[in-house]
Amino acid sequence: MTEYSIDELRIPRAVGAAGWDDFVEMTRVRNEIEAATVGTPELGLPAEELLPRWIDAHDPRRLFLARVDGRIVGRGTYEFAPEPRDPVGWLTVEVLPEFRRRGIGSALFDAMEQVARRDGRTVYQSGFFSRTNLPGRKIMSPTGFGSVPAKDDGVRFALAHGFALQQVERASRLALPVDPAVLGANRARAEAAAGPDYRVLRWEGRTPHDRRGDLARMRNRMATDAPYGQLDIREEEWTADRVRDQDDLEELSPRIMLTSTIEYIPTGRLVAFNELSVPPETTRPVSQRDTLVLREHRGNRLGMLLKVDNIQALTDTHPGHPAITTGNAEENRYMLDVNEAVGFVAMAYESAWKKVV
Numbered sequence: 275m276t277e278y279s280i281d282e283l284r285i286p287r288a289v290g291a292a293g294w295d296d297f298v299e300m301t302r303v304r305n306e307i308e309a310a311t312v313g314t315p316e317l318g319l320p321a322e323e324l325l326p327r328w329i330d331a332h333d334p335r336r337l338f339l340a341r342v343d344g345r346i347v348g349r350g351t352y353e354f355a356p357e358p359r360d361p362v363g364w365l366t367v368e369v370l371p372e373f374r375r376r377g378i379g380s381a382l383f384d385a386m387e388q389v390a391r392r393d394g395r396t397v398y399q400s401g402f403f404s405r406t407n408l409p410g411r412k413i414m415s416p417t418g419f420g421s422v423p424a425k426d427d428g429v430r431f432a433l434a435h436g437f438a439l440q441q442v443e444r445a446s447r448l449a450l451p452v453d454p455a456v457l458g459a460n461r462a463r464a465e466a467a468a469g470p471d472y473r474v475l476r477w478e479g480r481t482p483h484d485r486r487g488d489l490a491r492m493r494n495r496m497a498t499d500a501p502y503g504q505l506d507i508r509e510e511e512w513t514a515d516r517v518r519d520q521d522d523l524e525e526l527s528p529r530i531m532l533t534s535t536i537e538y539i540p541t542g543r544l545v546a547f548n549e550l551s552v553p554p555e556t557t558r559p560v561s562q563r564d565t566l567v568l569r570e571h572r573g574n575r576l577g578m579l580l581k582v583d584n585i586q587a588l589t590d591t592h593p594g595h596p597a598i599t600t601g602n603a604e605e606n607r608y609m610l611d612v613n614e615a616v617g618f619v620a621m622a623y624e625s626a627w628k629k630v631v
C-alpha cells in the first residue's frame with residue numbers, strides 16, 4: 275500500500291506569492307501527465323501562463339493535490355459556476371503514470387466529489403485527453419463522431435466512476451510556416467464569398483475600449499453557438515467590464531493575444547472573432563483560442579477569412595513558432611473543414627464525460 279495524503283492548495287494570488295512553489299511543482303506534474311498521454315510535451319504550459327485561469331473570479335476553481343513523501347504525484351481540479359444554484363461541477367483527476375492503480379485517483383475524486391456535493395452540485399462533467407494509439411475496442415461518441423479507446427486509463431477510470439461519454443474533440447496541429455499560396459488562395463475565396471458588407475479588424479493585446487461591448491456580446495454566445503453534444507454548458511454573462519477584467523488577467527501572463535475580428539459594416543458591430551495566443555519563446559507552438567461566427571452571419575466564409583487573417587498576422591508580427599495547435603468538436607465539420615484546408619492535422623483526442631447524481 276502506498277501512503278499518500280490529499281490537501282487543497284491555496285492558489286497563489288500572483289507569481290511568487292504564498293503557495294507559488296507548490297503551484298510550480300503542480301504545473302510540472304500536470305505537464306508530465308499530459309505529455310505522457312498526448313505523446314508530446316508541446317501542449318505544456320509554464321506556471322506563469324497557467325496562473326491567470328486559476329485566479330479568475332468569474333470562473334472559480336479549486337485545486338487538490340495528492341502527495342507521496344511530500345512530493346506531488348497527482349492533482350484534482352474542481353471547476354464550478356459562481357452562481358450557487360448552478361448544478362454543474364467539472365471534476366478532473368490526474369495521477370503520474372508510475373503512481374497509478376493504487377487508489378490515488380479515486381481518493382482525489384472522492385475528496386472533490388464530497389466538496390461538490392456539499393456545494394449542491396448534482397451534474398459532474400469531466401474532460402481529458404486519451405491515448406490515441408491503443409489497440410482494441412473503441413467507445414463511440416453518442417454524437418456519432420469520434421471515439422475513445424476502451425483501454426485508456428482515463429476512460430477506464432471515468433467508466434468505473436459512473437461517467438458516460440458525451441463528446442469527442444480533436445486536437446490538431448498546423449506546422450508553420452504555411453505556404454503563402456495556400457493562405458492567399460483561401461483568403462481570396464473567402465473574401466469573394468463574404469462580399470463588401472464585411473471587413474476585417476485586428477488588434478494585439480488588449481481589446482480596444484470601443485469594442486469591449488461587441489466582444490462581450492460574442493462571448494455570451496460561445497455557450498449556445500458552438501456544438502457541445504448533451505453536455506451542460508452554462509451561458510456565461512459577459513459584459514464590457516468582464517472583457518476588461520479578462521484583458522487584465524491575460525496581461526499577468528507573458529503570452530500575447532492576437533485577435534482578428536469581422537465587422538458587419540451595415541451595423542458597425544463585430545460579428546466574428548478569432549484569437550491566437552502566442553507564447554514568448556519561439557520554440558513553442560502558438561495556441562488557437564476562441565473562434566466564433568455569430569449564427570446569423572454563418573455561411574459567408576467568415577470563419578476561413580478570420581483563420582487566414584490571423585495566421586497572416588502571426589507570420590508578420592511573431593514569426594518563427596513551430597506550429598499552431600487547436601481543438602474542435604469532432605462533429606464541428608465546418609470548423610474542421612476550415613482547419614484542414616489550411617493544413618491542420620489531428621494530433622490527439624480529448625473527450626468529455628458526464629455523470630448525474
Ligand SMILES: CC(C)(COP(=O)(O)OP(=O)(O)OC[C@H]1O[C@@H](n2cnc3c(N)ncnc32)[C@H](O)[C@@H]1OP(=O)(O)O)[C@@H](O)C(=O)NCCC(=O)NCCS
Pocket residue numbers: 307311365366367368369370373374375376377378379380381400401402403425426427428429430431432434
Ligand atoms: C485516470 C487516472 C487519474 C486514474 O488514477 P489512478 O490513481 O490510477 O486511479 P485509481 O487507482 O483510483 O483507479 C480507480 C479505478 O479506475 C479504473 N482504472 C483506472 N485505470 C485503469 C486501467 N489502466 N485499467 C483498468 N482499470 C483502470 C479501475 O476500475 C480502478 O480501480 P481498481 O484499480 O480497483 O481496478 C490516471 O490514470 C490518469 O492520471 N490518467 C490521465 C489523466 C486522465 O485521463 N484523467 C481522467 C480522469 S478525470
